[in-house]
Amino acid sequence: MKRxxxxxxxxxxxxxxxxTLARRLMAWDETLSFSVSATTxxxxxxxxxxxxxxxxxxxxFEAMVAAGEMLEHAExxxxxxxxxxxxxxxAMQEGRDTLFDIDWQGGQQIKQAMAGDxxxxxxxxxxxxxxxxxxxxxxxxxxAVIAGRMAKSQAEISHWAEYDYVLVNRDLDExxxxxxxxxxxxxxxxxxxxxxxxxxxxxxxxxxxx
Ligand code: ADP
Ligand code: 5GP
Numbered sequence: 001m002k003r004x005x006x007x008x009x010x011x012x013x014x015x016x017x018x019x020t021l022a023r024r025l026m027a028w029d030e031t032l033s034f035s036v037s038a039t040t041x042x043x044x045x046x047x048x049x050x051x052x053x054x055x056x057x058x059x060x061f062e063a064m065v066a067a068g069e070m071l072e073h074a075e076x077x078x079x080x081x082x083x084x085x086x087x088x089x090x091a092m093q094e095g096r097d098t099l100f101d102i103d104w105q106g107g108q109q110i111k112q113a114m115a116g117d118x119x120x121x122x123x124x125x126x127x128x129x130x131x132x133x134x135x136x137x138x139x140x141x142x143x144a145v146i147a148g149r150m151a152k153s154q155a156e157i158s159h160w161a162e163y164d165y166v167l168v169n170r171d172l173d174e175x176x177x178x179x180x181x182x183x184x185x186x187x188x189x190x191x192x193x194x195x196x197x198x199x200x201x202x203x204x205x206x207x208x209x210x
Pocket of ligand 1: 018
């Protein structure tokens with residue numbers, strides 16, 4: 001019997017490394033499904049429509065929300081972002097875990113809607129100076145955009161205690177290993193192993209037959 005897929009939420013201040021870590025997790029486990037968010041923000045160089053984000057005009061995005069097609073949605077840095085429901089429902093039914101790179105507002109909404117299926121992880125930068133260095137090193141945002149993101153970092157970080165797990169992304173390999181540990185353990189929780197009851201029944205039959 002297939003287990004229901006988990007919803008794994010990664011949040012952090014912008015630049016702490018969640019996209020990089022999400023890409024590494026996706027490469028590690030091909031069964032993971034990445035929730036491609038819809039957004040009204042313009043694409044960055046190198047981003048592919050339908051892979052990194054689904055880029056939408058505001059009226060199109062608002063129509064999706066009105067039609068109930070978003071599991072959650074929020075305004076971040078003056079742009080709309082949301083997680084389309086269809087792909088998530090399908091992955092859950094197939095027993096595949098879905099990875100979300102979303103902010104605290106989205107994390108809260110998904111937790112409220114599907115509490116038992118959610119694992120939430122907050123990623124902290126080792127320091128604020130390093131956070132700014134990473135935002136600059138990404139080399140894809142203007143000074144004004146970077147300043148705007150830095151200004152919002154403190155507010156995002158203030159939500160750290162609402163998450164199940166918190167990790168500090170100092171070294172990428174270490175952070176990746178920690179994420180894998182969390183995933184492996186969460187998948188082994190008793191209530192997430194639907195085959196266990198039958199398995200133990202089989203063990204008991206063996207006892208009876210001795
Ligand atoms: P986010 O998705 O949280 O906004 P990114 O994954 O885009 O952040 O990372 C921002 C920048 O920081 C990228 O250039 C990335 O390569 C770099 N980065 C991420 N993690 C680390 C790390 N542990 N050490 C050094 N640089 C990192
Ligand atoms: P960026 O523009 O840097 O890709 O993302 C900006 C912020 O929006 C990040 O904190 C990211 O996690 C968040 N975000 C991306 N997609 C979604 C989404 O679908 N819903 C919500 N609530 N936040 C999102």
